[in-house]
Amino acid sequence: MVKSLVIALVSVFALSAQAADWSFLQNDTDSQLYVKSYSGVLLGSQTHPSDSFDIWLINTGYQYPVEEDISLYMEAGPALGTRGDQAGFNISSGVRYQLSPSLNIGSQVKQLETSKPSTLVELNSSLLLTPQLALTANYGVSPFSTEQFLVLGLGLHF
Structure with missing residues (x-):
């Protein structure tokens, strides 16, 4: 009984999603796939003060203009x-x-799952050095604890 109710609800939501007007997202000429390789994450509560960076991130992302x-x-x-x-x-x-052709700012919500999971609200910035290479910096705080993160890195866009 529960299984058939779930299937019925999923079907209704799927039909609703198909009927929605998604045309505001269909600007594929400016869409961009990128790889962002962070040089490291500088943690606010480091266990070893001599360590400069604790976690290394390599992200793949997709963005599109609205x-x-x-x-x-x-x-x-x-x-x-x-x-x-x-x-x-x-x-x-x-x-x-x-902000300009070479500088952007933003905000994001990040889930970092390592030995200790963290949810962060971050402010970020990116400075394009070339069309394919950018310097990035993120500052994040956890709304659920006293954790603070500073992320510095390089972004490769293609």
């Missing part, structure tokens, strides 16, 4: 720690605003 200077995006990738117990993954989604 307005001329505003893009929505989603990223995901592995998280590799300096110690074996820090391996995991991260996923984030957010909004970017293009």
Whole structure:
């Protein structure tokens, strides 16, 4: 009984999604697939003060513009720690605003799953050095704990 009710609800939602007007998202000429390789995540509560970076991230993302200077995006990738117990993954989604042709700022919500899961609200920025290479910086805080993260890295866009 429950299984058939779930199937019926999923069918109704699927038909509703097909009937919705998604044309505002169909601007494929400016869509962009990218790889962002962070040089490291500098944790706010480091266990070893001599360690500069604790976790390394390599994300693949996709963004598409919804307005001329505003893009929505989603990223995901592995998280590799300096110690074996820090391996995991991260996923984030957010909004970017293009301040100039070479500078953008944004905000995102990130889920970082390593030895200790963290949910972060982040402010981020990216400075394009070339059309394919960008310097990135993110500052995140956890709404559920006192964790703070500073992320510095390079982004490769293609």
